Amino acid sequence: MATIALANLHKRFGDFVAVRNTNLTVGAGRFVVLLGPSGCGKTTTLRMIAGLELPSAGRILIDGEDVTALRARERDIAFVFQMFALYPHMTVRDNIAFPLRNEHVPRHEIASRVGAAARMLRIEGILDRKTGGLSGGDRQRVALGRAIVRQPKAFLMDEPLGTLDADFRELMCLELRKLHNALAATTVYVTHDQSEAMAMADDIVVMNEGEVLQAASPHEIYHYPATVFVGNFIGSPPMNFLPVDGAVAAGQEQVLLHGAPVPVPRCGQAAGRVLLGIRPEHLALDERGPLRGRVVADEYLGSHQVLMIETALGMVRARVGKDAGLAAGAPVGLSLRRERALLYDQSSGRLLPGATQAGGGHG
Template sequence: MSEIKIVNLRKQFGDFVAVEDSSFTVEDGEFLALLGPSGCGKTTTLRMIAGLELPTSGKIYLDGEDVTFNRASARDIAFVFQLFALYPHMNVRRNIGFPLLSQGIAKAEIRARVEETAKLLRIDHILDRSVSGLAGGDRQRVALGRAIVRRPKCFLMDEPLGTLDAEFREVMVHELRELHNRIHATTVYVTHDQHEAMAMADKIAVMNHGVIEQFGTPQEIYNRPASMYVA
């Protein structure tokens, strides 16, 4: 896993500035939440880290390497979307193993890594089931499994619990944090839900109108808000 360093990152769409002069560092193995309402720039920031959007200016470093203008495929990053985007014609095993199959990895290794990942996520008992009949929480675990199985340098998650009902979300918040503790993954997690951010993150970046108003631990932000907006 790796450190992510963002330096003076800016993104402009025509006359609209989506992200303005953002700088922060996600340490190796740290869990960062980008927190703020819709339209504040958090997803645009995540997409720039992933390589799905190119910045107007600024730098992005992954493990010390300048990846600002690298393609997404060259960044060794796993992205988990809000909509799970599972392949409905494949079972759980084939969904999780698909990224490895695409890389040309041997079948025996794919099988071993899929089963190891499924055990980690506690879904090894449903490997041969169709994904189309799974409950929301299990579908989310399959989507996470597909990201984890690649063993990337870091994970980027864009409101991955947004489509789950309240009960499932509460369960998955705890499971995601436990999973993070087990695999020590560098993670950037986008959410508009302050309870999710406070429960999971080591650090939180509170965003408003494209600007990071405060960056710190949950305790620092809760006890010493930098502005009325953060409070």
């Protein structure tokens, strides 16, 4: 297990800044997911940790050692790519053993490590098959096995499930998490898929345009997104953001939405316009509710429905019971769970100070 620390890490490609002054610590034994849209800087960050890209500025430390200038092979990490990079003419056994043979590990130890990895990944039955004819899932297991046998300080994974179909990807998420628990190894994992991140991560690092917007547990990221971008990116459907009438003063416990008073948690003062953020499941159908509108459409999901409701403040999504029985055009009222309402500065998109403390803990 190793701690990985990034200090003012910066990467520029000509005039394009891919990663901007990033400070981040990955705790020993943690499963940390770098999450964000394409081009946000997550893969570039991972490649710098691996030694496949040199930073333009800043430092990378692994277990307190400055490895910024070290080559990839000198960092004692294992990298798993989206494209499995296996040797199709070799057997599974030889693919897994390949890095150990390059390091001149004794034969008996190679056999022992390959056998242990195969048992952990449940691929003992295909060790003598060529990798060229394997399914995508089996090839991914072989790629993981080749990383495991090295017994590195940390595992770095770049969208390793990206080529798998949806059902098998869900299964492999579970398998990867179980594997991490068994190895207790530090893992940094890159994906653009929030469901993968929420299913596996101890901590999620949300990035956009080269910057880290929030680094926290999945629970914290979901319930207290630090910015409007994070609230929109995390959650399906995403968080609703509604413009608040007028200014918000420090300690204020009520705001106006299109003239209707709405109770909110106490928070810090905003310098300008404010948005109220609320998750769809924290809205409730209420004939006397302050938010009024008409149903435009509904998405039936078996256990619940997601209503798209047109209001004077824009389109609002509400997650309601499966038997709500509201047809398109039906008038509705909505109330908001006070303890789950969050206030954001509209110009910066950032959560106002005090929101996490005011939100009634993490329940």
